[in-house]
Amino acid sequence: MNPRGVAAHNPLLQRGAILLNVVGGRPGGSGVAAIDVRREPKPGLWQGLFRSESARGYALTTPMLAVLFLTLAAPIALLVLYSFWTQMGLYLDQTPTLANYERALGAANYRTLFLRSLGISSLVTLITVGIAYPIAYFVAFRVRRGKFLWLIALTVPFWTSYLLRVFAWKVILGYNGVINSGLMQLGLISKPLEFLLYNPTAVIVTLAHAYAAFAILPIYVSLEKIDRSLLEAAADLGDGPFRRFMRITLPLSLPGVIGAALVIFVPTTGDYVTPALVGGPSGTMIANIIQVQFGRVNNWPLGAALAIASMTAVALAAIFAIQALRIAVARVR
Amino acid sequence: MEKKHGGIGLMIYAIAYLTFLYVPVLFLPLFSFNDSLFVAFPLKGFTTKWYAQMFEDEAMHRAFWNTLRVGFAAALASTALALPAAKALTLNRMRGGNVLIGFANIPLFVPEIVLGISLLILMTAAKVPLSLISVTVGHTLFCIPFALAVLMSRFEGFDRSLEEASLDLGESGWMTFWRVTFPIVFPGVVASLLLTFLVSFDDFMVAFFLCGTDTTLPVFIWGELRFPFKLPGVLALGAAILIGSCILVAFAEWVRRLGTTGSGPASFGHA
Incomplete structure (x- = not known):
């Protein structure tokens, strides 16, 4: 369910590929030229090096991959390295030690933050995916005209400032905020809630709102790709709308649901802005304490260990949840 | 023909959902015109003084220019890197192409704070002073998945016989790219530039760790939030940014679809 998959299923491309193989030209090169004897392909170093289609593909992706290695893989490797070091005042003791992890996983206050972060982001994921699914379904199956406008309307918030969307909720929920002053104005309450x-x-409310747009697109794409004749077949064979949904639509849209859940669950567990702005002491999450280690407390190795530990926990939780979901859906079928 | 079960119900739900999506954000522009220091009902009266104040703020101007410069650089860099990659990953039958796409999408799945701190460690280790350059590096990294998704959606259904025809007629590979491929995917390139610019423009977390003393606009806003009396100014600035980015997104989506029949959005988040 990725763009590559779409490409592979594109009949046009498939036909092109078969044609090239039949003609016997170099894949991706000009099949016609292989027949056309009048034009000898000039053997250059470039063509020699990049003869195979795969090799030329790798060459084209190399600059991007190099940047990703340098700015993503290398820094994360450094982060892991740091997590085994010790901060001694202003200098770093580079003797490998597990002390940071013992502290990150052993101390009760950090454990509370880990569990709370995972709990909050699990709830946010469930809520966000749950409320986004009907919308994605609506746009994919019910909207006939103006699909484009619906998609634009649902996509725009995805691209607008995350910080400002969170800030809006601080304004709304505040002691003297929009809700409280509005309700008092209406005479429904006498002092602020x-x-x-x-x-x-x-x-949870703020995150569910801020990530709403992230859930719709992956689910929509997977629903849109469902072959409508499958639904007709199910109806012809006597399945009612509900059974048809449970046995065809839902399982086939599962990749989109999983994609949406991942793209919400993983970043929200490590969210910093929302708990900092609207969380208060009881809503503090793991990212806030990581930031403190890199800021005020200046204990980078402990911060690194907390970050690595939380990413590992998130990855394990995500794998577990995906497996559970797969089994549940298989059983319904 | 399917029957339209629950068509009305779903329609009402959809409208309620759009309300949930948009109304909370609309309070920012609403109160940015309110003649009061407090963001509370009842509205006190119409004013544009918060906007006037904002335009006079020197620190805000600096932050704004910084953000623009970083945004342009990151948009150009990420789109330039993603363009050849998108072509190869969509059109070349490459072994391991899916793995590469997954790898390029990792920045979407890593919490931004982890990107921020790991890049901070890298810059410190490489003795690169924190500046707009380090912010640009960080933004380029996490703009790549967006650029790649937008460009790959444009390359879907690209007719390779056009390139082959050009090569057969004797054009070099390089000229074929510029005279055949690039014009066809040009709308995708424009959309990618606009959207990656927005992603960079809006980013707070990575810039927060990497900008040093060269504040970008979101970092500037973050600083302002500590002072209650600056709240209306932040509302005005926020409203201006929101409206600006909505226009840019709608334009980018429109451009991206020019000359295509597909109505599907660029899909994110499934490696």
Whole structure:
């Protein structure tokens, strides 16, 4: 369910590939030239090096991959390295040690933050994917005209400032904020509600809103790709709408659901802005404490260990959840 | 023909969803015109003074120019890197292409704070002073998946026989790229530049760790949030940014689809 998959299923491309093989030309090169004896292909170093289609593909991706290695793989490797070192005042003791991990995983306050972060982001993922699915379904199956406008409307928030979307919720939920002042103006409450801001619920609401746009697109794409004749076949064979949905639409859209869940669950576990702005002390998450290690406390190795530990925990939780989901759906089928 | 079960119900739900998506954000422009230091009902009266104040703020101007420069550089760099890669990954039958796409999408799945701190460690280890250059490097990294997705969606269905025809007629590979391939995918390139620019423009987390003393606009806003009396100014700035980016996104999406029949959006988040 990635763009590459789409390419592979594109009949046009497939036909082109078969044609080239039949003609016997170099794949990707000009099949016609191989027949056309009048034009001898000039043997150059370039052509020699990049004869195979795969090799030329790798050559074209190399600059991007080099940058990714340098700015993604190398820094994360350094982060892992740092997590085994010790901060001694201003200098770093580079003797490898597991002390940071013992502290990150052993101390009760860090454990609370890990569990809370995972709990909050699990809830956010469930809520966001749950409320996004009907919308993606609506646009994929029900909208006939103006699909483009719907997609634009649902995509725009995806690209607008995350910081500002979170900030909007601080303004809304605040003690003297939009909700409280609005309700007081209407005479429904006499003094501001204090439970709106600075707690885990505020974090969940804000994150669910901020990540809403991330869930729709992957689910929509997977729904759009479902072959409609399968649905007709199910209907002809006597499945009602509900059974048809459970046995065809839902399983076939699962890759999109999993994609959406991952793209929400992983970043929200490590979210810094939302808990910092609307979380208060009871809504603090793991990223906030990591930032403190790299800022005020200046214990980078401990911060690195906390980051690595939380990413590992997230990866394990995600793998576990995906497997559980696969099994559940297989059973329904 | 399928029957339209629950068509009305879903329509109502869809409208409610759009309301949930947009209304909270609309409070920013609403209160940016409110003549009061406090963001609260009842509205006190219409004013544009917060906008006027914003335009006079020197620090804001500097942050704005910094953000523009970083945004241009990161958009150009990430699009230039992703363009040949998108072509190869879409059109060449490469072994391991899926793995490469997955690898390029990792920045989407890593929490931004981890990108921020790991790049901070890299810059420190490489003794690169924190500046707009380090921010640009970080932004280029996480603009790559966006550029790649937009460009790959443009290369889908690209008719390779056009390139072959050009090569057969004696054009070099390089000229074929510029005279055949590039014009066809040009709308995708424009969309990629616009959208990666926006991604860079909006980023707070990576810039927060990497900008040193060269503040970008989101980092500037973050600093302003500590002062309650600056709240209306932040509202005005935020409203301006939101409206600007909405226009840019709608334009980019429109450009990206020029001359294509597909209505699918660029898909993110599934490696």
